Amino acid sequence: xxxxxxxxxxxxxxxxxxxxxxxxxxxxxxxxxxxxxxxxxxxxxxxxxxxxxxxxxxxxxxxxxxxxxxxxxxxxxxxxxxxxxxxxxxxxxxxxxxxxxxxxxxxxxxxxxxxxxxxxxxxxxxxxxxxxxxxxxxxxxxxxxxxxxxxxxxxxxxxxxxxxxxxxxxxxxxxxxxxxxxxxxxxxxxxxxxxxxxxxxxxxxxxxxxxxxxxxxxxxxxxxxxxxxxxxxxxxxxxxxxxxxxxxxxxxxxxxxxxxxxxxxxxxxxxxxxxxxxxxxxxxxxxxxxx
Ligand code: NAD
Numbered sequence: 001x002x003x004x005x006x007x008x009x010x011x012x013x014x015x016x017x018x019x020x021x022x023x024x025x026x027x028x029x030x031x032x033x034x035x036x037x038x039x040x041x042x043x044x045x046x047x048x049x050x051x052x053x054x055x056x057x058x059x060x061x062x063x064x065x066x067x068x069x070x071x072x073x074x075x076x077x078x079x080x081x082x083x084x085x086x087x088x089x090x091x092x093x094x095x096x097x098x099x100x101x102x103x104x105x106x107x108x109x110x111x112x113x114x115x116x117x118x119x120x121x122x123x124x125x126x127x128x129x130x131x132x133x134x135x136x137x138x139x140x141x142x143x144x145x146x147x148x149x150x151x152x153x154x155x156x157x158x159x160x161x162x163x164x165x166x167x168x169x170x171x172x173x174x175x176x177x178x179x180x181x182x183x184x185x186x187x188x189x190x191x192x193x194x195x196x197x198x199x200x201x202x203x204x205x206x207x208x209x210x211x212x213x214x215x216x217x218x219x220x221x222x223x224x225x226x227x228x229x230x231x232x233x234x235x236x237x238x239x240x241x242x243x244x245x246x247x248x249x250x251x252x253x254x255x256x257x258x259x260x261x262x263x264x265x266x267x268x269x270x271x272x273x274x275x276x277x278x279x280x281x282x283x284x285x286x287x288x289x290x291x
Contacts, residue, residue: 011077017048
């Protein structure tokens with residue numbers, strides 16, 4: 001594989017694995033890596049060539065995509081001991097598709113600048129289902145030429161929406177997930193109150209979905225993962241909490257004080273203390289019910 005045309009994919013978890021498979025299916029040259037042995041084995045079983053470490057990814061790939069849990073892990077994987085960016089060359093490109101902190105992204109961009117390595121933030125919305133289909137909404141921030149270069153590989157995973165400067169993608173993603181989490185919590189509370197009053201839970205969902213209270217959670221989560229008590233939508237509670245925290249931190253950094261954002265952050269912190277590690281985000285319903 002020619003280095004210039006090869007994409008490295010770091011983080012082959014719930015989202016990263018299907019996204020990497022979309023790149024391969026689209027005919028792109030790709031090498032993956034994940035710190036977890038289970039994830040590496042699953043990737044190999046799915047036909048993804050796997051590197052023996054982060055350094056090898058940087059050595060062999062001119063473009064590296066990160067799909068990792070948070071900003072600190074992205075920075076460590078890139079520039080920490082043995083990080084992939086340490087092996088990359090001037091003119092290479094890193095595309096951070098994780099959901100992350102906008103200010104941390106700008107700081108990482110500044111750290112990469114002396115090495116002449118470009119950075120694009122391109123977080124995604126759509127969840128595992130759309131990652132599998134390659135129909136994610138990709139929210140891209142960064143220098144125009146860098147985003148243009150990234151678009152060739154991003155196009156395999158979904159539709160790219162440009163939102164301006166580096167960090168804007170991560171800011172927009174955090175704000176989107178704040179609105180989404182608020183919609184989920186409001187819908188769960190409506191279910192609990194409605195049921196106590198005597199409304200059938202299915203009726204609450206059906207009527208919300210033909211009324212103005214309709215949102216992504218009422219349409220795609222309540223019957224599918226909450227009412228059946230499956231609580232396995234594939235998006236961890238801790239990741240939703242991180243996104244809302246990122247939106248709240250952004251608001252604070254800007255000298256703002258948004259009351260609902262602040263209250264929701266506190267509510268999710270309390271739920272996070274009570275829910276088991278690894279709980280799905282839809283488990284917030286169980287916590288609301290138990291309180
Ligand atoms: P995940 O926990 O399933 O996957 C993350 C992967 O990163 C894991 O396999 C883990 O082993 C790996 N990893 C951690 N540290 C690493 C390191 N230093 N080097 C290499 N690999 C490392 O999480 P996910 O659900 O795939 O989410 C990934 C990102 O996408 C997060 O930022 C999340 O907020 C975002 N996201 C998730 C969803 C969703 O529905 N799951 C939707 C949109 C965005």
